Amino acid sequence: MNKLIITAAMIGAEVTREHNPNLPVAPVEIADAAYDCYEAGASILHLHVREDDQTPTQSGDRFRETIELIKDRCNIVIQVSTGGAVGMTAEERLQPVYLQPEMATLSTGSINFGDDVFLNPPAYLKEFARVMKENGVKAEVEVFDVGMINNALQLVKEGLLEEPLHFDFVMGVPGGIPGTLKNLLHLVESIPSGSTWTVAGMGRYELPLGTAAIIMGGHVRVGFEDNIYYEKGVLAESNAQLVERIARVADIHGRTVASPDEARGILKLR
Ligand code: KMH
Ligand code: ZN
Numbered sequence: 001m002n003k004l005i006i007t008a009a010m011i012g013a014e015v016t017r018e019h020n021p022n023l024p025v026a027p028v029e030i031a032d033a034a035y036d037c038y039e040a041g042a043s044i045l046h047l048h049v050r051e052d053d054q055t056p057t058q059s060g061d062r063f064r065e066t067i068e069l070i071k072d073r074c075n076i077v078i079q080v081s082t083g084g085a086v087g088m089t090a091e092e093r094l095q096p097v098y099l100q101p102e103m104a105t106l107s108t109g110s111i112n113f114g115d116d117v118f119l120n121p122p123a124y125l126k127e128f129a130r131v132m133k134e135n136g137v138k139a140e141v142e143v144f145d146v147g148m149i150n151n152a153l154q155l156v157k158e159g160l161l162e163e164p165l166h167f168d169f170v171m172g173v174p175g176g177i178p179g180t181l182k183n184l185l186h187l188v189e190s191i192p193s194g195s196t197w198t199v200a201g202m203g204r205y206e207l208p209l210g211t212a213a214i215i216m217g218g219h220v221r222v223g224f225e226d227n228i229y230y231e232k233g234v235l236a237e238s239n240a241q242l243v244e245r246i247a248r249v250a251d252i253h254g255r256t257v258a259s260p261d262e263a264r265g266i267l268k269l270r
Contacts, residue, residue: 106129207245
């Protein structure tokens with residue numbers, strides 16, 4: 001079977017230390033935690049950053065400082081978030097893309113997001129895809145519901161996104177597609193052949209959907225952005241603990257974990 005890319009989504013914009021005291025916040029904490037995830041088998045880091053008081057920020061300077069510290073420690077693929085936090089403007093959200101990281105996320109549709117709305121109207125999609133293309137950044141298409149696949153294919157038609165596409169099925173967000181196996185199968189069957197895909201199951205869906213992806217030949221995302229628990233009622237001690245567990249599941253099922261350079265090959269990064 002193909003090698004398994006594990007993405008560590010360690011921070012996000014919604015989780016705080018009040019939810020899990022082990023959340024990395026300062027750039028040096030993020031870099032140390034990234035190294036631990038890399039050692040545990042992660043080959044991509046899905047990166048958000050925070051102010052010292054935990055407020056989510058898309059500041060280019062904060063991203064630059066954090067990315068430099070990570071690169072001092074390991075060669076993990078850096079994938080910056082362009083989702084940021086709900087309520088941020090498109091300009092704010094795009095800032096880290098100008099640093100020309102290897103990858104960035106591209107959410108291809110709006111959804112209710114808990115009590116909020118995660119706004120991604122057509123004009124944002126075109127603008128984000130254009131800026132990524134101009135900066136040589138590979139998009140990971142974030143799919144929170146099935147129609148977002150079609151929106152990504154429309155960007156391909158318009159010449160703003162290039163195949164092969166790489167999708168992240170974000171499943172179990174309140175307002176998005178529920179985290180069932182039936183839905184995962186439907187998503188996988190709905191993307192063009194030749195695409196690659198990973199799954200990010202929220203909360204209790206992280207482990208079963210990750211296990212399904214391992215069996216199906218897809219890839220997996222884990223980390224506090226999606227899930228702060230190791231098991232019911234037990235907080236995870238670190239992001240690396242979640243990476244280590246999914247690497248163990250992969251091993252049981254005969255999937256070898258990809259190194260960052262192998263992930264670069266699989267995803268055809270620049
Ligand atoms: N924080 C969410 C509103 C992404 O990173 O691209 C959006 C998000 C998606 O986290
Ligand atoms: Zn994110």
